[in-house]
Amino acid sequence: MLVGASNPCPCGFLNSPEKACICSPSQISMYKRKLSGPLMDRIDIFIEVPAVKYEKLIDTSIGAQSKTIREKIEKTREVQKERFINDHILVNSEMQIPQIKKYCQHDLQSQNLLKKFVDSGKLSARGYHRILKVARTIADLEGAQSIQQNHIAEALMYRLKN
Numbered sequence: 001m002l003v004g005a006s007n008p009c010p011c012g013f014l015n016s017p018e019k020a021c022i023c024s025p026s027q028i029s030m031y032k033r034k035l036s037g038p039l040m041d042r043i044d045i046f047i048e049v050p051a052v053k054y055e056k057l058i059d060t061s062i063g064a065q066s067k068t069i070r071e072k073i074e075k076t077r078e079v080q081k082e083r084f085i086n087d088h089i090l091v092n093s094e095m096q097i098p099q100i101k102k103y104c105q106h107d108l109q110s111q112n113l114l115k116k117f118v119d120s121g122k123l124s125a126r127g128y129h130r131i132l133k134v135a136r137t138i139a140d141l142e143g144a145q146s147i148q149q150n151h152i153a154e155a156l157m158y159r160l161k162n
Contacts, residue, residue, distance in 0.1 A: 001093075002043070004043070005049075006035070007031075008028075008048070009021055009023040009027070009028045009031055010023050010027055010028075010031050011023050014028060015048070016050075016051070017050075018051065041124055041126050041127055042126070044093070044130050044133070044134055044158075044159070045134060045158040045159065046158060046159065047158065072141060073141075076137070076140045076141050077090075077091060079140050080092055080140060083103060084099070087099055092133045092134075092136045092137045092140070093133055093137075095133055095136075097129065100129055100132050100133065103136060104132040104133070104135065104136050104147060105146060105147065106132070106135070106146070106147040106148075106149075106151075106152060107146075107148070107149065109149045110135075110147065110148070110149045110151075110152040113149060113152055113153065113156070114128060114131065114152060114156075117156060117160070122160060123156075123159070123160075127159060130159065131152065131155045131156060131159055132147070132155075134155035134158060134159070135147045135151040135152045135154070135155040136151075138151045138154050138155060139151045
């Protein structure tokens with residue numbers, strides 16, 4: 001598993017509600033090009049994380065939320081473990097093309113949505129398969145048996161933010 005972080009721009013304040021960004025559009029563009037397309041294509045999810053306020057850092061109720069989230073993830077991982085019992089993998093992220101074709105079936109509306117992004121060049125073949133794996137995970141977290149259009153849309157949202 002790879003988890004990476006970067007600033008949105010050289011000064012770090014692009015889209016910040018607290019402080020104005022001082023970077024020019026060309027500086028931002030050049031900064032974002034430092035990470036190559038092929039490298040970015042191998043990352044499944046892109047999430048923008050805002051700065052954390054002091055009050056949130058000292059909030060004691062976070063532990064209870066964390067426990068609930070952990071339980072949901074553990075349950076989801078058990079579902080995946082059972083799904084892949086004969087495939088010798090444990091989680092959706094380990095799926096290869098044969099498993100993706102078997103376990104990531106989706107409806108015509110979802111196919112049309114994905115086709116639009118692939119055909120426009122916004123989504124590579126590798127990105128397409130990553131979207132399906134993330135959508136399968138989103139469906140698993142919701143307890144859904146099959147991937148729905150809303151799962152594909154959410155996975156696209158995480159992928160195409162960069």
